[in-house]
């Protein structure tokens with residue numbers, strides 16, 4: 001199976017906490033949509049598909065986005081307002097193109113976490129009502145236990161993981177430190193001040209065992225990505241960035257978005273999770289193996305999530321990622337550069353969209369000082385197994401196999 | 402199997418921290434208020450499950466009965482809150498929340514009454530019920546008195 005979709009235009013704002021606190025999500029969106037159209041060399045009237053990620057109150061819902069941005073589309077969608085659907089949005093765009101629902105799909109993420117009503121975990125947060133759902137909150141929140149905020153779910157799962165595989169917690173520091181180094185090379189990043197190991201190890205716990213530098217930085221910002229068929233993308237102003245392979249998000253009794261299967265969060269079963277290696281749909285679609293991936297961007301809301309994503313993407317075995325990331329492997333000149341724009345920990349948490357933009361910039365050789373030399377492929381993935389593999393122009397599915 | 406009940410006094414009304422009582426979970430919350438910790442048991446495969454759900458995740462059966470738990474178990478995992486997210490818990494910071502592995506396989510998330518301990522996975526715990534203003538009870542856990 002092949003996909004024949006490509007990113008033909010991309011644009012983003014810079015990212016920062018409260019950066020657009022005095023503006024509306026739609027006005028910020030208007031800028032990135034215009035910039036993405038210019039990047040692609042397209043007219044607004046050529047956009048005939050729209051998928052909005054994260055709606056109100058932080059962002060603008062798809063209907064007002066279309067009407068206030070002057071878009072007349074014949075295909076539109078908007079998933080649940082949670083970050084886990086970044087890959088899903090792009091997959092749906094590709095499928096819509098494949099069956100002819102649209103020719104040019106705008107994937108739009110424009111929102112202000114500064115208007116979310118308060119920190120995750122507090123009652124003023126716009127999503128607090130979700131914590132009281134039957135079955136618990138989207139990150140395992142159990143308010144009557146004093147157990148709210150997504151990092152608590154990660155902390156609870158991480159404790160099991162670190163105990164089970166006898167991993168020293170100090171190894172997490174490599175993620176915060178490496179990603180901050182990347183962010184210092186990224187003019188769009190929220191956190192550009194260098195971070196030292198001393199600062200990391202002297203930092204406070206928020207929910208132990210996780211320190212403040214293990215937590216992402218919630219930002220305001222916007223990213224627009226225009227996807228079209230590979231044929232149409234060849235006529236674009238910039239080289240196409242081809243979608244080579246993907247796979248969907250897993251859900252079920254043994255899936256917990258803030259952890260890893262087998263760790264037994266709530267009633268999820270306890271078992272020895274075997275990371276699937278290269279035997280996965282995305283690799284078969286792309287005709288590639290994990291070793292062919294030149295850079296990896298993952299959903300790193302909290303640093304342990306990165307370890308679980310690395311394992312689930314097939315780059316090492318279960319329980320090995322904390323060692324695997326050491327000794328420069330994820331650095332700019334390492335074997336697999338990771339979260340090269342700074343990731344959610346340092347570029348800013350906008351639910352993965354800045355990292356999608358980063359893949360495009362890297363594969364177009366537009367990443368400036370943090371450019372990964374000769375990057376041909378880039379991967380986005382999460383601990384829930386959903387993923388995208390992109391290739392730069394000239395890298396067709398199977399071309400490296 | 403009636404569990405000990407302690408009163409919880411709050412600075413304010415914690416009315417928005419408890420999930421709604423629904424036709425699905427009403428037996429669970431009603432039993433807690435009278436001192437019993439119930440969970441669903443599948444009549445087909447006999448496995449227990451939690452939280453309340455209409456279908457057995459192990460065999461797909463929708464036939465269940467309610468079973469009382471002893472409340473005895475052990476620490477399965479834990480975190481310690483150093484930042485206050487909820488005013489109702491502000492006076493307890495830093496406090497520990499554990500996942501308790503209870504007898505017969507059920508795991509429940511709840512606060513640990515002891516705040517000045519470093520829990521270790523496998524430590525025995527007992528379940529105590531904390532009565533909140535309005536009469537509902539929630540499970541919390543304690544290391545003392547556990548076997």
Ligand SMILES: [Zn+2]
Nearest residue numbers: 443446457460
């Ligand atoms: Zn069953």
